[in-house]
Amino acid sequence: MSNQLNLNGIGMTSRRTRERLLGRLVEQGIVNMQVLDVIRSTPRHIFLDEALSHRAYEDVALPIGHGQTISQPYVVARMTEIASNSGRLDSVLEIGTGCGYQTAVISKIAKKVYTIERIKPLLERAKKNLKLLGIRNVEYRHEDGSLGWEEKAPFDAIITTAAPQTIPDELYQQLSPEGGSLVIPVGGDNQQDLKHIVRSGQKIHTENLGSVRFVPLLTGQVQT
Numbered sequence: 001m002s003n004q005l006n007l008n009g010i011g012m013t014s015r016r017t018r019e020r021l022l023g024r025l026v027e028q029g030i031v032n033m034q035v036l037d038v039i040r041s042t043p044r045h046i047f048l049d050e051a052l053s054h055r056a057y058e059d060v061a062l063p064i065g066h067g068q069t070i071s072q073p074y075v076v077a078r079m080t081e082i083a084s085n086s087g088r089l090d091s092v093l094e095i096g097t098g099c100g101y102q103t104a105v106i107s108k109i110a111k112k113v114y115t116i117e118r119i120k121p122l123l124e125r126a127k128k129n130l131k132l133l134g135i136r137n138v139e140y141r142h143e144d145g146s147l148g149w150e151e152k153a154p155f156d157a158i159i160t161t162a163a164p165q166t167i168p169d170e171l172y173q174q175l176s177p178e179g180g181s182l183v184i185p186v187g188g189d190n191q192q193d194l195k196h197i198v199r200s201g202q203k204i205h206t207e208n209l210g211s212v213r214f215v216p217l218l219t220g221q222v223q224t
């Protein structure tokens with residue numbers, strides 16, 4: 001199959017199936033047109049193993065191996081919408097690259113994206129996927145990202161796609177003091193609260209956005 005055909009999708013990954021997903025996101029309250037356009041134009045099926053690619057445009061999280069998942073499209077849309085509502089996105093940090101779906105989406109809205117993944121084969125897969133999509137404004141790091149990426153701070157937004165029990169202080173410190181925005185699930189294994197934190201100088205404003213379910217943010221890195 002040529003890359004072109006592969007990117008456009010066929011059958012269950014066709015344009016019509018993708019439009020149905022868009023309709024669902026709108027029904028659930030996603031209003032940012034730029035975010036909706038990016039989700040529409042990002043082929044989610046290329047991020048999945050072939051055996052699961054027919055389910056790519058269902059609004060569900062799906063397994064990607066190594067005990068990890070690709071995020072649910074609604075959650076990616078919501079997190080991206082929240083991050084982009086806070087104004088300029090010159091520099092964004094993502095913690096938990098996985099197969100790179102959220103990375104691809106935010107890379108179309110932000111000038112520069114820094115992304116960290118602790119499982120090496122997943123990071124390599126994400127690099128391959130984003131290369132296939134021609135995305136070049138992303139810098140990758142194989143590391144435990146729970147303490148952020150200090151050398152590249154401050155960030156206009158930090159998106160964490162794995163859940164810590166409590167928010168590490170380092171993440172607050174790496175937010176831009178002029179309205180830097182942290183979107184992060186916080187809590188135990190089965191259910192967490194999605195939080196939106198905005199920094200203004202040394203002040204922090206926290207908003208609770210409801211329950212979500214992410215994989216846990218773990219410490220240490222994995223080579224294989």
Ligand code: SAH
Binds near residue numbers: 069071095101122143
């Ligand atoms: N952003 C992905 C979601 C991947 S699931 C998407 O769009 O589909 C979350 C990812 O976070 C997993 O790949 C997991 O390995 C990674 N992760 C967990 N703890 C981490 C840590 N401390 N540092 C970096 N990545 C971490």
